Amino acid sequence: MQHKYRETVLFFPSQGQTCHAYCTFCFRWPQFVGMDELKFASKEATLLKEYVEQNTQVTDILFTGGDPMIMKAKIFATYIQPLLDANLPNLQTIRIGTKALSYWPYKFISDEDTGEMLNLFESIIKKGINLSIMAHFSHPVELETEAVKIAIRKLRSVGVQIRTQSPVLKHINDKPNFGLKCGVNR
Numbered sequence: 570m571q572h573k574y575r576e577t578v579l580f581f582p583s584q585g586q587t588c589h590a591y592c593t594f595c596f597r598w599p600q601f602v603g604m605d606e607l608k609f610a611s612k613e614a615t616l617l618k619e620y621v622e623q624n625t626q627v628t629d630i631l632f633t634g635g636d637p638m639i640m641k642a643k644i645f646a647t648y649i650q651p652l653l654d655a656n657l658p659n660l661q662t663i664r665i666g667t668k669a670l671s672y673w674p675y676k677f678i679s680d681e682d683t684g685e686m687l688n689l690f691e692s693i694i695k696k697g698i699n700l701s702i703m704a705h706f707s708h709p710v711e712l713e714t715e716a717v718k719i720a721i722r723k724l725r726s727v728g729v730q731i732r733t734q735s736p737v738l739k740h741i742n743d744k745p746n747f748g749l750k751c752g753v754n755r
């Protein structure tokens with residue numbers, strides 16, 4: 570866990586310390602290449618819950634990694650359920666940083682625990698907590714597959730917000746009209 574910004578705590582679930590991708594610009598690589606001394610990971614879901622409980626200025630938790638969407642729904646629930654059960658009045662938003670929409674959209678379509686994961690997402694939202702997928706996309710072409718479109722619809726159908734972020738990458742997305750080349754901005 571890392572209390573990085575006044576309102577925001579980053580949490581690195583230990584089972585999410587690998588990733589669908591190996592981006593060249595990634596600054597998290599020590600966490601998923603076995604350099605144990607550099608790992609931030611914590612298995613302590615209760616520690617997270619207690620920390621947010623005691624630090625009422627914290628409104629946001631960002632689950633990050635690696636990629637937390639490597640985790641099965643059952644494992645992810647072990648981190649989420651204590652937060653929901655605690656009825657934390659200050660907790661407004663849970664964010665999940667993930668490359669899954671681009672590299673494994675089937676996570677939200679047809680994996681054996683897809684239904685369980687979507688139900689868990691829905692239970693967060695029903696509790697009055699915003700849930701945002703912080704989708705790692707480097708180029709609009711990643712939004713063109715049928716699978717990613719279906720996955721986005723599935724997430725939206727249970728009320729998940731999807732936001733995206735990317736570093737500026739030379740020759741990839743460093744021109745204002747880079748999306749035009751693949752027809753995405755038509």
Ligand code: SF4
Nearest residue numbers: 588590591592595668
């Ligand atoms: S998707 Fe994110 S965590 Fe995964 S390798 Fe790329 S930058 Fe790193």
